[in-house]
Amino acid sequence: MTPDHLFNAAPPGRISRRGLLGLTGLAGAALLAGCGGDAASDGSTDLTFWLPGGEDGYLKLHKELGVKYAKAHAGTKVSITRLTGNQNFLEVLLARIAGGNPPSATILWDPPVALGSRGSLVELDDYMAKSKNSALKNWPEAVLASCEFDGKTYGLPFTAGSYAMFYNQEWFEEKGIPSDRTSFPKTWDDLRALSKEFTRWKGDRLESAGFLPPWDAVTLPIWSGLNGGSIYDAKNRKYTIDAEQNVELFEYFVSWLNEEYKGDINKVNESWTALGDAPPIFQEKRLAMTQDGTWLMGAFYSVEAKFKRWEVADYPVGPSGDKPVSGYWPNWLAIPRESNDPDAAFDYLDYLAVTGAQAQFEEFPDLPTNAKVDPEIVPKKLIERRGEKFAKDSVKFFRHQLEVSVPMWESPVHTYAADQLARAIERISTKTGKPKDELAQAQKNCQAELDKVR
Structure with missing residues (x-):
């Protein structure tokens, strides 16, 4: 995978x-x-x-x-x-x-x-x-x-x-970690601390991970909402990509990358690519927690997983957020x-x-x-x-x-914006650009494209 x-x-x-x-x-x-x-x-x-x-x-x-x-x-x-x-x-x-x-x-x-x-x-x-x-x-x-x-x-x-957090109950229990839904981390800080329990490196190869910060344009509105922000304001037809909450979000993810994943997203990607045709890393018991949607309730069984019991939980809340949301x-x-x-x-x-x-x-x-x-x-x-x-x-x-889903898919230039966000996220995750600068550029481009429709 x-x-x-x-x-x-x-x-x-x-x-x-x-x-x-x-x-x-x-x-x-x-x-x-x-x-x-x-x-x-x-x-x-x-x-x-x-x-x-x-x-x-x-x-x-x-x-x-x-x-x-x-x-x-x-x-x-x-x-x-x-x-x-x-x-x-x-x-x-x-x-x-x-x-x-x-x-x-x-x-x-x-x-x-x-x-x-x-x-x-x-x-x-x-x-x-x-x-x-x-x-x-x-x-x-x-x-x-x-x-x-x-x-x-x-x-x-x-x-x-709809989306949520999936996690490997059996792996939690092996480590003496409560596996019931109500005990799942409620904040990003708690999720980050728990993730370390499962993350193991062998040299520059990532053997297993707890949770990987989602460098993903599709679910970005969810994580923005978890931190009290948004990506697009449909009522006013205005993008809010470079809002303070979103800059804070990516600075948090970069910090997490530095602390737990050697500061190098390419090493993470290369570790998973090296698996070749192995089953998806969640089912392979190489990733303890993942975000995914209802479809995983069926897709989980498309391969032979190394564990049977998984559970789902609410998303944890970011430092500037005040409640769980989804998408x-x-x-x-x-x-x-x-x-x-x-x-x-x-x-x-x-x-x-x-x-x-x-x-x-x-x-x-x-x-x-x-x-x-x-x-x-x-x-x-x-x-x-x-x-x-x-x-x-x-x-x-x-x-x-x-x-409790946040607004998603509401922009008339959604496809264009998704591409712009993906480029910004790639530059931030590979450290070729700073969160504030990349989000500002994406904001400028997306708003300009939207204004053409208006």
Whole structure:
């Protein structure tokens, strides 16, 4: 498992968002040729639905959902297409929208606000008001904000895996450390002190670690919130990247790197890269604590782990913070502009919002967000491995994390900002730039890009 997987882990059924954005070229559009939807001449409805990627099981699940929907809606056919090869999904999708031949509807792994603000998606508010499942009241306000721009809604956040701290209970107990959830560190200082108990070096090779400061743009809003800060103010459309709390955050991480990890992120990365094809370092019992999302409840069992009992806990709070917070990573549903049948497409999305989200959660543990989804459902794999009581308690815990999530994915220039933040974080972690300077530059660039939209 590489450091990229550690710091930018993608849920099962997805590829890394960073990896997705890194793919280049519109040549991939040819691989999706012929996948747009067209109105059938006999009056039937042909819907095409795109997946941005994902493993075979994810594709199979959505094909089964399409078949079930079609059986219940006479004259309707649903065709599912998955991203394949070296295609940049967003580039292909935008090219198809511009050409007037997009899919009828799609799943997005990047926020609808970014596409909606440029006029690339259909407004859904009127559909939602008349829908069976997707009325405004059925969506968590904080999560739906990632779909809203200028008072209009451009997507449905039908699942949203929330984040938390995962830790190896068995390893804790071996060292005589309390392993119950309530005893987990409540502050960054406590987490840092505990981390040392597990961190071992052999020369310049890191053999094991307690917890690694997250040099990660995706979860940065969470850590900023834990320190009393924020990255983006959606209400005022203003970035706050260089706020004092964020400078303090990265100065703290650099100090931690110096104290526990020889001051060299490259040595850490090289240590993990040297593992080659070994299982992920958390399952391999080389990392005692990690941040991750609900999807790890399923992904944990994708390899043979060296321990069985793991637990989850709240994030610890930073020196300038006052309460635990969390974050989320959604799957969004959207209808591209120029869809062949927006009415029928929304009806399918309304079906996926509840029936699809519930089926997906049982196989790939991304939390359904719609209020009409049965709150008692839990992932099948987790019940099989840990029992129904543990599974229900874990799901209840992650639902609470969704309730305390900080704003994320709300900027209309989110993708641009993510790249700018990633560059700043890389320079800070490798000590080629100071936190205050790098965050100031990222702030300047992101605000300038945002002002173009305003």
